[in-house]
Amino acid sequence: MSARDRILGNVRSALGRAEPDDKTRAAYDARFDAHTRNTVPARASVPHAALIERFIAEAHLVGATTARLDRLDDVPAAVASYLRDKNLPARIRVAPALQSMSWGEQPVEVGYGKAEPSDTATLTRALAGVAETGTLLLTSGPQTPTTLNFLPDANLVVLTETDIVGAYEDGWDRVRALGATPRAVNFVTGPSRTADIAQELILGAHGPIDLHILVLKN
Structure with a gap:
């Protein structure tokens, strides 16, 4: 047993x-x-091009940053630039789901697998982005370890435009379409924060201080 x-x-x-x-x-x-679908707000029922813009706008409102890229091959250069601009060490822990991506001559030390306590930045892939609130839908599994989402100070997430949906109900449809339900499904809206003590906003209380979303056209 x-x-x-x-x-x-x-x-x-x-x-x-x-x-x-x-x-x-x-x-x-x-x-x-x-299952029966719950109420879907009108703001989530618009053409897909508008959903992409809403997702980015809502993500910015909750403290996340974004970069729009043409394709997956542009990610390594964007990561190197982000680490440099944030004055972070030139190393990153990457989800195995992105292991086929070539880093070329980028001056970044790359490791794969679950995050370690010493990691300052991680890169993973989202199953979906919810335009309604600028929320990322992240699933656990060997290809996308959950530790990547919570251990580092900076979490970078790859999201394709085609995976941006309107409402949470649409996100759950993506989970059900996987066939096997992941052990954990995390909805992440902006960097970690709390104002429990004296109503003072503290970033990084339960997870990353910075959340950077790389939105891919293809």
């Missing part, structure tokens, strides 16, 4: 429930597959 099975077994025991049978599992699956 795995640690996960033991934990779920303890939860079921505390609730007085038995292991779900095939009929119950089928009911759960049917409910997941036959």
Whole structure:
């Protein structure tokens, strides 16, 4: 029995429930597959070109920065420029999903995989961007480790224009289309912040101080 099975077994025991049978599992699956969409605001129901502009505008309102690039091959140069402008070390931890990208002669030390405590900047890929609020939809998995989203001071995220959707409901549709549900789905809106203490805004309380979104046309 795995640690996960033991934990779920303890939860079921505390609730007085038995292991779900095939009929119950089928009911759960049917409910997941036959979900009903919630209310979608009018601001999220506009032509796609307008959604792209709204996403960028909303991202800026919550403290994120953006750069618009033509293609994936432009990312390494944009990353090198960002690290230089922010006076950050010329090194970055990159999601395996982007491992095929060539860094050429860029003066950046590149590592792949999950983030380490010593990493100051990371680069990952978003499943979707929600124009309604300028929010990134980030999923966990071997190709996009969740630690990349939260450990560094600076998180850079690749997002293609075709993956920008109107509302959260559209984002969840992207998750369901994956087939296998990721262990974690994170909706990230701007850099980490809190104002819990004396209503003083503090950046980087639970994650990155800087969030930079690289929006690709192709």
